[in-house]
Amino acid sequence: MIQRIASGFIAGILALPAFALDVSEVQLIDLSHSYNSDTLYWPTSPSKFEKQELAFGETADGYFYSAYSISTPEHGGTHLDAPLHFAADGWPTDRIPLQNLIGNAVVIDISKQAAADRNYRLSVSDVRAFEDQHGRISPGDIVLLRTDWDQF
Numbered sequence: 001m002i003q004r005i006a007s008g009f010i011a012g013i014l015a016l017p018a019f020a021l022d023v024s025e026v027q028l029i030d031l032s033h034s035y036n037s038d039t040l041y042w043p044t045s046p047s048k049f050e051k052q053e054l055a056f057g058e059t060a061d062g063y064f065y066s067a068y069s070i071s072t073p074e075h076g077g078t079h080l081d082a083p084l085h086f087a088a089d090g091w092p093t094d095r096i097p098l099q100n101l102i103g104n105a106v107v108i109d110i111s112k113q114a115a116a117d118r119n120y121r122l123s124v125s126d127v128r129a130f131e132d133q134h135g136r137i138s139p140g141d142i143v144l145l146r147t148d149w150d151q152f
């Protein structure tokens with residue numbers, strides 16, 4: 001089982017100079033999950049998750065070494081779809097400006113509705129109810145949808 005593959009989002013943050021990122025006033029939430037053969041992949045994918053152990057243990061030179069090879073469909077679990085996914089002139093993920101991936105986030109919680117109806121879809125009234133309680137969502141805000149379906 002592979003634990004917590006770092007995303008481009010995390011890699012982007014690590015590229016910042018240490019003094020530029022003050023996290024003392026923000027809440028950091030780890031949204032990563034294990035990524036493995038149990039991960040949900042887009043059902044029409046012709047490939048599947050594969051993991052191969054390349055090395056694990058003491059080497060002939062006397063140090064421990066562990067390495068794996070993985071192959072996986074790109075549309076699995078919670079992931080970022082590049083604009084290129086459905087637009088020929090869209091950005092691939094490595095061209096998305098990092099500033100587009102960092103910002104204020106809001107979480108719209110529809111976990112109760114999703115628990116009662118597995119086909120529940122976010123509605124305009126859900127967004128309006130959120131804004132009535134928390135204020136208007138600003139242009140550029142990153143909207144996260146909480147369904148609690150990660151348990152499955």
Ligand SMILES: [Zn+2]
Pocket residue numbers: 074075076079080081
């Ligand atoms: Zn996708």
